[in-house]
Amino acid sequence: MSLNRELADCFEQIADLLELTEANSFRVSAHRRAARVIADSTEDFAALAEDKKSLMAIEGIGQKVADKIVEYVHTEKIAERETLLEEVPSGLLDVLKIPGVGPKTVRLLWQDRGVTCLADLEQAIEDDTITDLPRMGAKTVENMRKAIRFASKETERIPLGVAASIADVLVERFEKMKAVKRVVCAGSLRRGKETIGDLDLLIATKAPDEVSETFRTMPEVEEVLAAGATKSSVRLLADVDGRKRRMQVDLRVIEEASFGAALMYFTGSKQHNVRLRERAQKQKLTLNEYGLFPEDGEGAAPQKRGVKPVAAKSEEEIYAALELPYIAPELREDRGEFDLSAAPRLVEVQHIKSELHAHTTASDGRLSIEELAREAKARGFHTIAVTDHSKSQTIAGGLSPEALRKHIAAIRRANETVEGIAILAGSEVDILPDGSLDYDDDLLAELDVVVASPHWSLKQDAAKATPRLIRAIEHPLVNVIGHPTGRLINRREGLTPDIREVIAAAKEHDTALEINAHWMRLDLRDIHVRAAVEAGAFIAIDCDVHSASDFENIRFGVATARRGWLPKDRCVNTWTAAKLAKWLKKNRS
Ligand SMILES: [Zn+2]
Ligand SMILES: [Zn+2]
Known part of the structure; x- marks a missing residue:
């Protein structure tokens, strides 16, 4: 039977x-x-x-x-x-077996957050990226977490945004100590990599014992892994937005006089440091974490023999002594930075003056049009684009054509009432699997700005994904391609188009490619940005705002841009209101 x-x-x-x-x-x-x-x-x-x-x-x-x-x-x-x-994905059937998780929820997790198996769901719970979904309160998520037996996740690299939150708390704490002169979190966090292994905390102080003791007895310390005079290691169990996160943190206590050398050494990358040391050798110098010293032929550790360094206090003076321009941390990957004759003028957070991708309560955002505009204005922006989801995004409250027309009218009214910022009527319109768009052209023509994004059919192979994206890029009313590959860090690969063809089309049709600044996305990724910069295409750095705190993610988008060597003037969000408005007009009459 x-x-x-x-x-x-x-x-x-x-x-x-x-x-x-x-x-x-x-x-x-x-x-x-x-x-x-x-x-x-x-x-x-x-x-x-x-x-x-x-x-x-x-x-x-x-x-x-x-x-x-x-x-x-x-x-x-x-x-x-x-x-x-x-x-x-068959793994979803396992997810469906979790008590209290119904098919609607599983579908939402799959389509909206890229969850395809239990491991994905564990990760999403860890990252706290699902509590903003409907029917997904903190209690539901906590029950789900209990229902899934946790495997140890301690060896996995942590997303930049999560590591940065932990680092911020530590830096702020030690900055308050009287005995502390300087605190910096070095390592891959300082280089803005999309995922982080451990944190490297560097502290300049004249009271190393006191600082080390404070470090090892912090409330988040779960285990002390090493305790030395100048180096300590701990594993933290830290609370990030209500979620517990494990992370190893290494502390180095340093004298102020050699802070620059230590900062350079512990920022890395390894490959960059190797090239620096080779360069020093050629100039008859020795570079280590204590400074740049004259090569005296007496062996290693010149700092112990009282040799006076050529440079040590700041990174700037060390680079200068090595006859290099100052190389920003995000560039230190041995990807051509040693060929620079001058420091490039890279985009910075304070250059960003507009946000072109934001959602309101009309679709899946949490702010009204007016609240969104005020938040943007408070950040010194001259322009905010309201780009709610299009009709196919039923899960995310996508707008029907009629609803969008009403929304446009509401945006125009808000633009009259909120002073000091331009509120643009836009849409984040779905790029359908064949590259066509989710609204008719006459509706798109009524908008000031169109961000076109792929949200589903993200497993298409390159043969389909490349023409799909290019078709959207070529559309005369599209200004920006949102999160072009749809990847989710550690969770979903997303589209893998021929990125050079996509970039060439973007350049030709004057369409910007987005760096979605959410630390879960960072899409385009750094190497794509670099290719776009080399091809001369424009980049938009947008926060894809769903709630006020999302504006804070801009630093991760900018870090990704800098890792792609993006100069200020290639980033459309740095332009004046007039220049931006003119560019957005594109082929609109
Ligand atoms: Zn989107
Ligand atoms: Zn969006």
């Missing part, structure tokens, strides 16, 4: 899969009912399948279900199930 069990499971699974694809609810319940009938029956369905009529005589078994039973008995497969499994 185990065939009955198999059949029942099969129909139950088809029902789940149908539900995850938002199929007609009658189809879903027909399969559920069949599963229940089969599971509850004492009849042998293998035998019943010999005669379809006897199957259909059973209440709850219609003709289509009967066909599938016959199919399974003969082939051990149901074609419909195979097709659905191609469409829906």
Whole structure:
């Protein structure tokens, strides 16, 4: 009778899969009912399948279900199930088994947050990136967390935004200590990498014992891994936005006189430091974490032999002594920075004067148009674009064409009432799988700005993804391509188009490519930005604002831009209001 069990499971699974694809609810319940009938029956369905009529005589078994039973008995497969499994990641069926997590929620997690299996969900809970979804209060998430047995995640690299929150707390704490002269978090965090291993905290002080003791007894310390005179290591269990995070932090206590050398050494990258030391050698100098010293042929550790350094106090003077321009931390990856004859004028956070990608309560944002505008104005912006979701984004409250027309009118009114900032009417319009857009052109033409973004069909291969993105780029009314690949860091690869072709099209059609500043996305990524800079395309750095705090993510977007060597003037958000408005007009009459 185990065939009955198999059949029942099969129909139950088809029902789940149908539900995850938002199929007609009658189809879903027909399969559920069949599963229940089969599971509850004492009849042998293998035998019943010999005669379809006897199957259909059973209440709850219609003709289509009967066909599938016959199919399974003969082939051990149901074609419909195979097709659905191609469409829906099978790991979602595990997610669906978590108590209290219904198909609507799972679909939302999948489509909106890229969750495709239990491991993904654990990560999303860790990252606290799901509590802003509907029906996903802190309590629900806590219950989910309990339901999933946590595997140890301590070895995984932590997203930049999370590591930065922890670092901010530490830096602020030690800055308040009287004995402390300087505090910097070095390492890959300072270089703005998208994920971080450990934190490297450097502190200049004349009271190393006091500082080290304070460090090792911080309330977040879960375990002291090392405790030396100038170096300590701890593992923290820190609270980030209400979530517990484990992270290793190494402290180095340094004398102020050699702070620059230590900062350079512990900022890295390894490859950059190797090149620096080679360069020093060629100039008959020795570079280490204590300074740049004359090579006296007496062996290592010149600082211990009282040799006076050529430079040590600041990074600037060390680079100068090595006959290099100052190289910003984000550039220190041995990606050509040693060929620079002058420091490039890279974009900085304070250069950003507009936000071109923001959602309001009209779709899935938390701010009204006016609140959004005031937040932007308070940050010194001259322009904010309201770009709510388009009609296909039903989960995110995408606007129907009629709703968008009303929304445009509301935005125009708000633009009259809120002074000191231009509020633009826009849309984050979906790029459909074939590259067409989710609204008609005459509606798009009524807008001031169009951000076109891919949100689904993100597993397309390059042969489809490249023309898809290029078609949107070529559209005369599109100004910005939002999060062009749709990737989610550590969780979803997203589209993998031929990025050079995409960039060439963007350059040709005067369409900007976005760096989505959310630390979960950072899309475009640094190497894509670099290619865009080399091709001469424009970049928009946008926070994809859903709530006021999202504006704070700009620093991660700017860090990514700088890692891609983006000069200020190639970033459209740094332009004056007039220059930006002129560019946005594009082919609008
Ligand atoms: Zn989007
Ligand atoms: Zn958005």
